[in-house]
Amino acid sequence: DAGITQSPRHKVTETGTPVTLRCHQTENHRYMYWYRQDPGHGLRLIHYSYGVKDTDKGEVSDGYSVSRSKTEDFLLTLESATSSQTSVYFCAISARLAETYNEQFFGPGTRLTVL
């Protein structure tokens, strides 16, 4: 199994509070991703990183920010949590983006509930 951990695994928070989720990898992979998974929507990309301090937005980035100060860590921050951000969040990593490969390996997920 790819060495990916996410913390916390579960969190309950209140509307308006900031929340930070952490993804840690031991594979030294260049690319890291944050997705959210919701019923009826599947997996949607929030942000991704293509190197230390290099990040870009995905399709559902509003209300989220990310940081990557080390190869192994990718942080997702909800600046002011809302109920619509209740979801399961997955981190993924991939080693390369050659024209025909972007095989991603996923962490175990963080279940976030915003009350």
Added chain:
Amino acid sequence: TQLLEQSPQFLSIQEGENLTVYCNSSSVFSSLQWYRQEPGEGPVLLVTVVTGGEVKKLKRLTFQFGDARKDSSLHITAAQPGDTGLYLCAGQGSGGSNYKLTFGKGTLLTVNP
């Protein structure tokens, strides 16, 4: 925007039956991946198909990439309860979008003993 339509959305069958899951798009993908996800866990990569018309087998699972690289199928022979899970297809963009995987919404398979 690239979209991937998966069908069926839900599938409940008896042990020993065969089944096929479909993944269709109007867009061309440079590669297509299939993942399986169990409750409370992250998706796990099963296979990547790259060439139009390619067929890959993984024990009782057969994966096919369409000739035009717009669609794919997953066929399971003699399904077993251990095959139960959410099956996701994901297409890789090309060129400047090759960082991106577009996921289908998944097929939830239940195999009853």
